[in-house]
Amino acid sequence: MLLQAALTAHADTPPAPPSGARPAAEPARHDLTRDTEADIKADTKAEAIWLDADTVAWNGVKSAASTHLLYARDGDLSDARRLRLRGSELTEAQKEKFPHLAKYTAWSVDPRDRDRVREALRGRVVATQLAADGAEVAVTGVQLAGVLDDLYxxxxxxxxxxxxxxxxxxxxxxxxxxxxxxxxxxxxxxxxxxxxxxxxxxxxxxxxxxxxxxxxxxxxxxxxxxxxxxxxxxxxxxxxxxxxxxxxxxxxxxxxxxAPSGWSGLRKPKAVPLKDAQIQELHIRDFSIEDRTAKHPGTYLALTDKVSDGSRHLKKLAEAGTSYVHLLPAFDIATIPERKADQATPGCDLASYPADSDQQQECVARSAAKDAYNWGYDPYHFTVPEGSYATDPEGADRTVEFRKMVKSLNEDGLRVVMDVVYNHTTSSGQADTSVLDKIVPGYYQRLLADGSVATSTCCANTAPENAMMGKLVVDSVVTWAKEYKVDGFRFDLMGHHPKANILAVRKALDALTLEKDGVDGKEIILYGEGWNFGEVADDARFVQATQTNMAGTGIATFSDRARDAVRGGGPFDEDPGVQGFASGLYTDPNSSGGNGTSEEQKARLLRYQDLIKVGLSGNLADYSFTDSGGRQVKGSEVDYNGAPAGYADAPGDALAYVDAHDNESLFDALAFKLPSSTSAADRARMQVLAMATAALSQGPALSQAGTDLLRSKSLDRNSYDSGDWFNAIHWDCRDGNGFGRGLPLAADNQSKWPYAKPLLGSIEVGCPEIEGASAAYRDLLKIRTSESVFGLATAEQVRSELAFPLSGRDETPGVITMKLGDLVVVFNATPERQTQRIAALAGKPYALHPVQAAGSDAVVKGSSYETESGIFAVPARSVAVFSQATG
CATH class of the missing domain: 2.60.40.10 (Immunoglobulins)
Structure with a gap:
C-alpha cells in the first residue's frame, strides 16, 4: 500500500512530448496516507543514485509500471511533488565515471520536469515505483552527490x-x-x-x-x-x-x-628531492613529553627548544643526512580535550608495577578516552593546527606556534612533512563532531549501495571523488603549504583517494612560486599509503592512488615488500615469532612453530632476499637480477603475496621503511622474533642491519623517530591511544628505551600477551647498545647522503649501476651482497663472520668506506678485503660498505 494513495492516478510512465512541443504542466501534488508516510520514514536506505540532472541509477523492480522521484521541502510526503522517470541506459561516459554502477538500471528525468530538479534537491527526495494497478512495489531514498556535482x-x-x-x-x-x-x-x-x-x-x-x-x-x-x-x-x-x-x-x-619574527624571510634548507629524502616520522607529543630538558613539553614549542635532548638529537640526525621530519597529524583532532585542566591522567604509580604486569595498561586504558594522547588520525577541521599542542588553545596562538616550530626545524637543517588525513572524518550525520555532513548531508561521505556511509578506513569515509570534497583536499593542502610553509605531505590511506585527486594536489602545489606565494611548490614532496582495499579496491569506483597506479607520477607510496622480508611474516600474524632476514630466519632460528622446517626456512629466507633486492633497487618493476631459483627475473615478476614486488617506474616511486607508527616498533618486532637468548649487543646490531636495508636503498626512506635509539613501546602493536607511558621517546639512554613498561593495552594486544609476558622482564638494553646503534645508523646516513650513487635519478641508471653479483642458487642464506657503482655493500644478517668472493673484482683496490673506518662501530671495522682474490669479509650481524681505495 506504500504509495498507492499518492500515485494510482499516474501509474503509467508518461510518453515523451512530441518534438518542439511545450512541456506539459507540472503534475498535481499527491497525498500520502499516514501508513505510507510511516513506512517511508522507517526505511532510511538510499539505493537510488542520482548521477546528473538527467539520470538516476536504480535497480528497482523491472516489472514496475511507473517510476518517479517524489520531493518535499519540509520532508512531509503527504504533500509531495514528483519528477517522472523514464527507462533509459547509462552512456559509456557515465559508466566510465561511475564504474561501480555500470550494470545498474538507468532512468531519465522526463524533459517536462527537468526545470524543477534544483528545487527538488533542497528537500527530501524519494524514489518510488508502482505496479500497473497502482500498488507500490519499491521505495528508497536517493543519493545526491552526482547530480550536485553536475549542477553546481x-x-x-x-x-x-x-x-x-x-x-x-x-x-x-x-x-x-x-x-x-x-x-x-x-x-x-x-x-x-x-x-x-x-x-x-x-x-x-x-x-x-x-x-x-x-x-x-x-x-x-x-x-x-x-x-x-x-x-x-x-x-x-x-x-x-x-x-x-x-x-x-x-x-x-x-x-x-x-607571523613569528623572521617568518617572511625564512631561508629553508636546500631542497632535497624525494628520491633522496631521509625522513624521521615524529609524533609531536611523543617527542618531548618525557624529556626533562624540554622547556615546553608536549607542544609545538618543544621543537623550538634548541638545547633539549630531543632537539639536539634531531640536529645530529640532520647533520648525518636526515632531511625531513614527518609530523604525525597536527591538524585539529576530534578526540583530545584541548584544555589541560580537562585532560585526564592515569591515577596510578605506573613505574611501581613489574615489567610484565597487566596493571599499567589497565590504568592507562581507564583514562585513555579523555587524556591528552592520540595519534590524531581522527580529523575534525582539516586546516587548523591542533589546539592541545599549543601553550594556549584559545584563538590563533596555535597558528603562531606551529609556524615557530616549522621555522626552528628549518633552521636546524630539517624540512617539515605533514601527515594529512582526508580519507575519513571522525564522525558523520548529526554527531557532535560531524561538520561536513551537517552542511551538505550525504555529499562529503562515501556512500555504499544502500546509502550507508562506508567505514573501511576505520571511520566515516569521505568521498574525494566528489568534486567539492576533492576541492577541499586541494585547497587545504595549498593552505598548509602557503601559510605554514610545510615542505611535504604524507597522505594517510592514499589508495582511498582517486589518483586524479592526488595529481590535482600536485598540480596546485607546482603552481606556487616564491615570488607570488612565498614558497616554491615544485620543491614540496608528496607520498602516501597506496594500500588497495575496501569498497574502492581494484579501481572499483575510480582509478585509485595505489602503489601500482602512482608509479611514474613523482608521488611515492610506502613499500611493504622489503619491510615484511626484513622483519619476517606480516604485521597481522597471530604468531609474532615468524622470522625474517634481520630476525634470524634459518641462520639463528627461534622456537616458533610458524617458521616451518629448516629446509622451509632456508627457502623462505632466500625468497625474502629476492624481495629485499627489489627493495634496494627502489622497487623498480623493470630491474632485472638473478633470483634465488637461478632465474633472470624482473622486479615485477617477483611475487609478494600474489602481487608484483616491483611496481615502480623510477627511483622515488616507492618509499622504503622497516618500521613506522603502525604495528610494533622495530625493536619490539625483533624482540618477538630473535631467539630469547640473543644478547643486548646483538639485538642492537640486528636493529641497525634492518634499518640499513631501507637507508641504503634507491629512493626515499622513512624511519620512526627513536628507532635508531632502539625505541620500544613495550610490544604495543597499535599504540594510537596508549598514552604517554607507552609512547614517549626517551632521548636519554639512562631512561631506557621504553621496553618493559608493562603488557601493552589489552584492546589490541591481548592475543599476544602469552608471547609478550616472558619477554618483558628478560630483555634489557643499556646506554652502550642504545648509543652504539644510533651512532652506527648515523654513519650509514652519512654514507647514503655523501655517495651520489645511492640517489640515482632514473631506472636506466639503476639498471646500469646496481647488481647483486652473488645471487642465484648458491647465494649465502642470510647474506646479501650488492655492487653499486664503485661501492660494494654486504648485509650479513647471520651470527657468523661471512666471506663473499666477487671474482670479477679481484685486483681492484677496495677498502672499508672511510666513514665506517673512522666511525663508531668497532665490530664493523673488522671487515676486510683481499685484493688478489676479490674476497670481502664481514663480521656477524653487520652491514659493511666498501669503496675503491684512491691512494
Missing amino acids: DDATGAELGPVFRRGKPTLSVWAPTAQDVSLEIGAKAVAMKRDGDTGVWSVTGPKSWKNKPYRYVVKVWAPTVQKVVTNKVTDPYSLALITDSERSLVVDLADKSL
Whole structure:
C-alpha cells in the first residue's frame, strides 16, 4: 500500500512530448496516507543514485509500471511533488565515471520536469515505483552527490571560508541543498546570500568581524534523522578555532601579528628531492613529553627548544643526512580535550608495577578516552593546527606556534612533512563532531549501495571523488603549504583517494612560486599509503592512488615488500615469532612453530632476499637480477603475496621503511622474533642491519623517530591511544628505551600477551647498545647522503649501476651482497663472520668506506678485503660498505 494513495492516478510512465512541443504542466501534488508516510520514514536506505540532472541509477523492480522521484521541502510526503522517470541506459561516459554502477538500471528525468530538479534537491527526495494497478512495489531514498556535482560545477572555483579584501572579511560556505544559511557571529545572526549557480552562501562583513568567533546556522534535510534540521556548525574551511573547536574564528593568516619574527624571510634548507629524502616520522607529543630538558613539553614549542635532548638529537640526525621530519597529524583532532585542566591522567604509580604486569595498561586504558594522547588520525577541521599542542588553545596562538616550530626545524637543517588525513572524518550525520555532513548531508561521505556511509578506513569515509570534497583536499593542502610553509605531505590511506585527486594536489602545489606565494611548490614532496582495499579496491569506483597506479607520477607510496622480508611474516600474524632476514630466519632460528622446517626456512629466507633486492633497487618493476631459483627475473615478476614486488617506474616511486607508527616498533618486532637468548649487543646490531636495508636503498626512506635509539613501546602493536607511558621517546639512554613498561593495552594486544609476558622482564638494553646503534645508523646516513650513487635519478641508471653479483642458487642464506657503482655493500644478517668472493673484482683496490673506518662501530671495522682474490669479509650481524681505495 506504500504509495498507492499518492500515485494510482499516474501509474503509467508518461510518453515523451512530441518534438518542439511545450512541456506539459507540472503534475498535481499527491497525498500520502499516514501508513505510507510511516513506512517511508522507517526505511532510511538510499539505493537510488542520482548521477546528473538527467539520470538516476536504480535497480528497482523491472516489472514496475511507473517510476518517479517524489520531493518535499519540509520532508512531509503527504504533500509531495514528483519528477517522472523514464527507462533509459547509462552512456559509456557515465559508466566510465561511475564504474561501480555500470550494470545498474538507468532512468531519465522526463524533459517536462527537468526545470524543477534544483528545487527538488533542497528537500527530501524519494524514489518510488508502482505496479500497473497502482500498488507500490519499491521505495528508497536517493543519493545526491552526482547530480550536485553536475549542477553546481561552478562551485569548484569558489573561494570558501574567510577571505579578506581591503581588511573586510567575506565568509562563504557551499551548501546547495540547504533551505537557509545564516551566520552566527558573536551574539548576532546575519543573513547570507545564496548564489543559485554555485550553491555557495556568502556574506561580507565589516573590519570589526576580524578575530571574532562564528559558525553557520544551516537549515537542511538530514536523511540520517529523516527530518529538516537546523544545525549550528563550524566552518569546514576554518582557519582558526576557539578551544575545543566550539566556534570558528574570522582570521587573516596574512596578518603580521600571526607571523613569528623572521617568518617572511625564512631561508629553508636546500631542497632535497624525494628520491633522496631521509625522513624521521615524529609524533609531536611523543617527542618531548618525557624529556626533562624540554622547556615546553608536549607542544609545538618543544621543537623550538634548541638545547633539549630531543632537539639536539634531531640536529645530529640532520647533520648525518636526515632531511625531513614527518609530523604525525597536527591538524585539529576530534578526540583530545584541548584544555589541560580537562585532560585526564592515569591515577596510578605506573613505574611501581613489574615489567610484565597487566596493571599499567589497565590504568592507562581507564583514562585513555579523555587524556591528552592520540595519534590524531581522527580529523575534525582539516586546516587548523591542533589546539592541545599549543601553550594556549584559545584563538590563533596555535597558528603562531606551529609556524615557530616549522621555522626552528628549518633552521636546524630539517624540512617539515605533514601527515594529512582526508580519507575519513571522525564522525558523520548529526554527531557532535560531524561538520561536513551537517552542511551538505550525504555529499562529503562515501556512500555504499544502500546509502550507508562506508567505514573501511576505520571511520566515516569521505568521498574525494566528489568534486567539492576533492576541492577541499586541494585547497587545504595549498593552505598548509602557503601559510605554514610545510615542505611535504604524507597522505594517510592514499589508495582511498582517486589518483586524479592526488595529481590535482600536485598540480596546485607546482603552481606556487616564491615570488607570488612565498614558497616554491615544485620543491614540496608528496607520498602516501597506496594500500588497495575496501569498497574502492581494484579501481572499483575510480582509478585509485595505489602503489601500482602512482608509479611514474613523482608521488611515492610506502613499500611493504622489503619491510615484511626484513622483519619476517606480516604485521597481522597471530604468531609474532615468524622470522625474517634481520630476525634470524634459518641462520639463528627461534622456537616458533610458524617458521616451518629448516629446509622451509632456508627457502623462505632466500625468497625474502629476492624481495629485499627489489627493495634496494627502489622497487623498480623493470630491474632485472638473478633470483634465488637461478632465474633472470624482473622486479615485477617477483611475487609478494600474489602481487608484483616491483611496481615502480623510477627511483622515488616507492618509499622504503622497516618500521613506522603502525604495528610494533622495530625493536619490539625483533624482540618477538630473535631467539630469547640473543644478547643486548646483538639485538642492537640486528636493529641497525634492518634499518640499513631501507637507508641504503634507491629512493626515499622513512624511519620512526627513536628507532635508531632502539625505541620500544613495550610490544604495543597499535599504540594510537596508549598514552604517554607507552609512547614517549626517551632521548636519554639512562631512561631506557621504553621496553618493559608493562603488557601493552589489552584492546589490541591481548592475543599476544602469552608471547609478550616472558619477554618483558628478560630483555634489557643499556646506554652502550642504545648509543652504539644510533651512532652506527648515523654513519650509514652519512654514507647514503655523501655517495651520489645511492640517489640515482632514473631506472636506466639503476639498471646500469646496481647488481647483486652473488645471487642465484648458491647465494649465502642470510647474506646479501650488492655492487653499486664503485661501492660494494654486504648485509650479513647471520651470527657468523661471512666471506663473499666477487671474482670479477679481484685486483681492484677496495677498502672499508672511510666513514665506517673512522666511525663508531668497532665490530664493523673488522671487515676486510683481499685484493688478489676479490674476497670481502664481514663480521656477524653487520652491514659493511666498501669503496675503491684512491691512494
